[in-house]
Amino acid sequence: MASEKVQVFSDANFQETVLQAEKPVLVDFWAAWCGPCKMIAPVVDEIANEFDGKVIVGKINVDENNATAGKFSVMSIPTLLLFKNGKEVQRVVGYKSKNELAAILNGAL
Numbered sequence: 214m215a216s217e218k219v220q221v222f223s224d225a226n227f228q229e230t231v232l233q234a235e236k237p238v239l240v241d242f243w244a245a246w247c248g249p250c251k252m253i254a255p256v257v258d259e260i261a262n263e264f265d266g267k268v269i270v271g272k273i274n275v276d277e278n279n280a281t282a283g284k285f286s287v288m289s290i291p292t293l294l295l296f297k298n299g300k301e302v303q304r305v306v307g308y309k310s311k312n313e314l315a316a317i318l319n320g321a322l
Contacts, residue, residue, distance in 0.1 A: 220271035
């Protein structure tokens, strides 16, 4: 079950919730059929809990929101993008451990 701290992003709300956010935003680009996406989902939930108040964490389904995936050239999933001040500052493709993701976020804060 997803953490209530993980937001759901879409093509419709991406500009407002991600690009105009005052805090860094970690976006998990995923799809329901993607095995590695299912593997990283609990890690993303843990990161959302650990960085609550410091980083906004959310997911965007690439099958339902392909305009945003295309805009940021997301070619394989899972891809996690870290945005700061509306700009992509970090890109992680494939499964990463909680420690690897935490290190990336701590480096951006």
